[in-house]
Amino acid sequence: MSNVLTTENIRLNETINSKEEAVREVGGILLSQGYVEEAYIDTMMEREEITSTYMGNYLAIPHGTEAAKKSVKETGIAIITAPEGVDFGDGNIVKLIIGIAGKGNEHLDILSKIAIVCSEEENIDRILNAPSKEEIINIFNEVE
DSSP, X not given: OTTTOOGGGEEOSOOOOSHHHHHHHHHHHHHHTTSBOXXXXXXXXXXXXXXOOEEETTEXXXXXXXXXXXXXXXXXXXXXXXEEEEEOSTTOEEEEEEEEEOSTTHHHHHHHHHHHHXXXXXHHHHHHTOSSHHHHHHHHHTTO
């Protein structure tokens, strides 16, 4: 995880006003850090139309569609914490947005680590209350 999650990929305590804004913001981090081409962000929005990436425990994991693979330059993840929450539809409130772009099947390992960390509500709280970006990286590195 340490090679795909850096402090530049994390934004803390953001105010996000809509699901679309959440997806575009996290996609924008992936774009600005060189993981994806701009077209990838649109496929992230398409994915949300097909099925919500809300996972429970205040977590959403926006990612592109299968067709988006060609827009991924290298595997990366981006994290935004939004303590006030954003409605992802059907009253599902998201406070932790983790965007993923995976080259080949590399994203499966990342998803597995995210699932391990985020399955514990206590870890979600730790991430949302983390005083620094480094602390969030440390929480994810505990699984390695």
